[in-house]
Amino acid sequence: MLFATSGEFQELFVRAVAGALNFAAPIDAPAVGLDAVSEMLTDQRDRVRTRQAVIMANPELQERDLIKLISMSAALADTLRRHGVTESAASLAAEAGVAVFKVGFERWIAGDEERESSRLMRESLDELKAVTAGR
Known part of the structure; x- marks a missing residue:
């Protein structure tokens, strides 16, 4: 039940990236x-x-959640490769996209956070770009 919409979620993410x-x-x-x-x-x-x-209170469910993220990264990388992105660039971009999602999501569900998830996701992506640019 906790992961019932995982497939729909992944499909939406991958389709939008494509x-x-x-x-x-x-x-x-x-x-x-x-x-x-x-x-x-x-x-x-x-x-x-x-x-x-x-x-977060159940290690088995944490493992299942990590598997979901790995699956999402693999699907994103496959989509990027099918659109002509090289193997390593596709893997890096997909992993970065999932990392940005994970960080933005964790910020969004924090008890004191009221900003929209899309804003937090974009801020997380901007922070990743700044880190990789050496800023």
Whole structure:
């Protein structure tokens, strides 16, 4: 039950990234996917916070959640490769996209956070770009 929408979530993310590759660089395409999944999360913060608390209290569910993220990264990398992105660049961009999602998501469900998930996801991507640029 906790992972019932995982497939839909991943499909939405991957489909949005694939569409973005027509106009965005591989590192920027996941941002469009992040916007799409953020829209899916809108108005679900309380439910998602409760779900995440259950997951964090159970090592087996934590493992399942990590498997979900690995699957999402693999699907993103495959999509990037199918759009002509090299193997290593596709893997890096996909892993970066999932890392940005994870950090933005954790910030969004924090008890004192009220900003929209899409804003936090974009801020996390901007922070990643700053880190990789040496700023």
